[in-house]
Amino acid sequence: MFYRENGQFKTSYVSDTQIFPILQDRWFVAALLAVAFVAIPLLGSDYLLRALLIPFLILSLAALGLNVLVGYCGQISLGTGAFMAVGAYAAFNLMVRISGLPLLVALVLAGLIAAVIGMVFGLPSLRIRGLYLAVATLAAQFFADWVFSHVPWLTNGSSSGSVTAPNLQVFGLAIDTPVRKYLFCLAILCVLALAVKNLVRGRKGREWMATRDMDVAASVIGISPVRAKLSAFAVSSFITGIAGALWAFVHLGSWEPAAFNIDVSLKLLFMIIIGGLGSVMGSFFGAAFIVLLPIFLNQLPGLLGIPASTSLISHLEFMTFGVLIVVFLIAEPHGLAALWNTAKNKLRLWPFPH
Amino acid sequence: MGFLIETVIAGLMSGVLYALIALGFVLIFKASGVFNFAQGAMVLFAALAMARLQEHMPWPLAFALAFLIMVMLAWLIERLVLRHLVNQHGVTLLMATLGIAYFLEGLGQMVWGDDIYPINLGLPKQPTLVLDKVIPGGVLISNEDLIAAISAAALVALLTLFFQKSGIGRALRAVADDHQAAQSIGIPLSRMWVIVWAIAGLVALVTGMIWGSKLGVQFSLSLIALKGLPVVILGGLTSVPGAIVGGLIVGLGEKLAEVYLGPALGGGIESWFAYLLALVVLLIRPQGLFGERIIDRV
Numbered sequence: 001m002f003y004r005e006n007g008q009f010k011t012s013y014v015s016d017t018q019i020f021p022i023l024q025d026r027w028f029v030a031a032l033l034a035v036a037f038v039a040i041p042l043l044g045s046d047y048l049l050r051a052l053l054i055p056f057l058i059l060s061l062a063a064l065g066l067n068v069l070v071g072y073c074g075q076i077s078l079g080t081g082a083f084m085a086v087g088a089y090a091a092f093n094l095m096v097r098i099s100g101l102p103l104l105v106a107l108v109l110a111g112l113i114a115a116v117i118g119m120v121f122g123l124p125s126l127r128i129r130g131l132y133l134a135v136a137t138l139a140a141q142f143f144a145d146w147v148f149s150h151v152p153w154l155t156n157g158s159s160s161g162s163v164t165a166p167n168l169q170v171f172g173l174a175i176d177t178p179v180r181k182y183l184f185c186l187a188i189l190c191v192l193a194l195a196v197k198n199l200v201r202g203r204k205g206r207e208w209m210a211t212r213d214m215d216v217a218a219s220v221i222g223i224s225p226v227r228a229k230l231s232a233f234a235v236s237s238f239i240t241g242i243a244g245a246l247w248a249f250v251h252l253g254s255w256e257p258a259a260f261n262i263d264v265s266l267k268l269l270f271m272i273i274i275g276g277l278g279s280v281m282g283s284f285f286g287a288a289f290i291v292l293l294p295i296f297l298n299q300l301p302g303l304l305g306i307p308a309s310t311s312l313i314s315h316l317e318f319m320t321f322g323v324l325i326v327v328f329l330i331a332e333p334h335g336l337a338a339l340w341n342t343a344k345n346k347l348r349l350w351p352f353p354h
Numbered sequence: 355m356g357f358l359i360e361t362v363i364a365g366l367m368s369g370v371l372y373a374l375i376a377l378g379f380v381l382i383f384k385a386s387g388v389f390n391f392a393q394g395a396m397v398l399f400a401a402l403a404m405a406r407l408q409e410h411m412p413w414p415l416a417f418a419l420a421f422l423i424m425v426m427l428a429w430l431i432e433r434l435v436l437r438h439l440v441n442q443h444g445v446t447l448l449m450a451t452l453g454i455a456y457f458l459e460g461l462g463q464m465v466w467g468d469d470i471y472p473i474n475l476g477l478p479k480q481p482t483l484v485l486d487k488v489i490p491g492g493v494l495i496s497n498e499d500l501i502a503a504i505s506a507a508a509l510v511a512l513l514t515l516f517f518q519k520s521g522i523g524r525a526l527r528a529v530a531d532d533h534q535a536a537q538s539i540g541i542p543l544s545r546m547w548v549i550v551w552a553i554a555g556l557v558a559l560v561t562g563m564i565w566g567s568k569l570g571v572q573f574s575l576s577l578i579a580l581k582g583l584p585v586v587i588l589g590g591l592t593s594v595p596g597a598i599v600g601g602l603i604v605g606l607g608e609k610l611a612e613v614y615l616g617p618a619l620g621g622g623i624e625s626w627f628a629y630l631l632a633l634v635v636l637l638i639r640p641q642g643l644f645g646e647r648i649i650d651r652v
Contacts, residue, residue: 130445135587135636143626143630269449270452315460315461316460319456319461319464321456322453323453325450326450
């Protein structure tokens with residue numbers, strides 16, 4: 001079966017505006033979801049789930065959140081780690097202080113708290129932009145690092161801010177095995193990704209993109225820059241907050257403020273640059289790439305039979321990231337997602353290019 | 355009283371280093387409109403090169419060689435990165451320098467090693483007691499700090515002289531003023547960028563040298579350099595005097611805040627005090643203390 005939309009007629013407005021207009025795409029996505037929800041939990045080993053897939057899912061979620069802000073609304077942020085930390089510690093506090101609070105409610109509330117904090121740090125974006133905003137968000141990053149290691153109330157009195165997640169339960173089902181953790185993250189990711197996809201296809205997304213492309217023109221046609229920017233900060237922080245809570249609760253288990261330091265923020269920025277700015281798909285590509293690259297580099301010397309120390313590999317990782325960023329910015333500013341689209345367009349004509 | 359003066363001096367000393375880092379930022383931003391996130395990585399790279407070369411040769415020679423390396427680096431950055439990104443958004447360029455920063459951090463530690471290395475310039479380590487007639491107890495000033503501050507001041511004076519008097523300096527100022535106009539009267543833009551990145555490399559080398567001789571060269575150098583960002587915001591992105599004054603203000607304010615406000619807030623406020631200061635300045639006076647007013651509707 002060739003990848004074609006020939007013969008697929010859109011006879012109603014609804015069918016014209018669906019997310020995947022091409023039948024083959026719909027089949028592909030359905031197959032992907034089937035593999036993700038059924039095949040992987042049945043076949044995947046614990047290592048695969050714990051070391052690869054769970055980090056990938058959570059980081060995709062965080063990258064998705066950042067992409068809303070940077071890719072769609074054009075507001076650069078170097079403080080994503082701070083919003084993840086807010087989400088993680090907010091969820092922790094809610095769980096510890098309100099006994100019997102369901103995990104999902106705690107996650108949503110943590111996301112909302114992160115959204116409020118995100119809007120507060122987004123306020124400077126109303127007066128400044130670009131490079132200046134980068135510094136303002138960096139302030140959020142360093143401030144969060146400090147607050148979570150110096151205010152004992154936020155960490156329930158533990159010194160140095162290291163805390164341990166409570167037992168996780170959803171609808172009476174303990175989330176303790178890697179398979180259950182994986183499915184839990186996957187479900188949340190699917191729901192939020194669908195929400196973001198629909199948000200950016202709709203009115204709000206158009207507002208963000210108009211603000212990104214030219215804010216003066218956007219305000220001329222009646223878009224309030226205040227609302228566009230602050231809503232982007234809120235949505236982005238909500239998602240990164242939930243991602244932070246998942247990262248802390250599900251992936252790390254116990255953590256300290258350093259788990260959300262500036263390194264995390266930069267890595268997430270790299271994900272969306274490499275994956276594709278302004279693309280939901282790109283967030284997944286970028287996260288997959290950044291999760292896989294260190295593992296690949298770790299295996300590489302073994303495969304080639306060259307002895308290499310771990311420190312050498314970590315330096316190589318730094319260098320590879322650096323080179324990739326520059327290469328992508330120069331050669332393909334829209335990242336892996338653009339390559340994916342190019343491939344799809346080629347495929348539509350293949351094997352008869354005319 | 356003696357303690358206050360010592361705190362002030364310590365603050366000013368770290369201020370000198372912040373000012374040097376900020377100077378690197380400002381030079382590059384003025385000449386090419388690039389917000390160089392990699393300045394910290396350049397400091398680390400230059401200091402590592404200097405420290406390791408110095409193990410085999412006297413330090414002036416190591417300094418010269420390290421400078422040569424930084425010039426080559428500047429040429430490579432222009433050739434491989436900046437040339438392909440001409441006319442891009444400031445944010446794209448910022449992200450490109452993030453890439454450069456990561457690359458340099460990896461390369462520097464791979465080539466030169468990732469331990470803590472001392473830089474020994476043969477400076478006197480023992481402090482001098484001054485003002486012991488005026489204030490009971492006197493004030494201790496480290497000779498090393500004094501020499502460092504003097505050499506930093508000398509570097510700034512030298513750069514100012516170079517920018518004001520030499521032909522290349524004049525061309526650089528023209529480029530900083532208006533890229534197109536400079537190009538149209540025959541100033542080669544790409545060569546100017548190499549020169550300005552090389553000068554920023556020199557500034558990075560001096561910064562790394564001073565810092566390294568005090569505390570040893572290690573990875574955290576490139577993180578400390580993140581303090582340069584609030585300094586340039588404070589002083590104004592396009593102003594050399596602003597970078598210096600901003601650096602001194604941040605260094606001083608940070609030390610005083612740590613000593614006098616720190617105990618009340620639980621300590622460690624040095625890590626974000628500079629950013630808070632920069633945020634306040636951004637909200638009140640977005641162009642910084644000395645910067646040009648850029649009319650930019652948001």
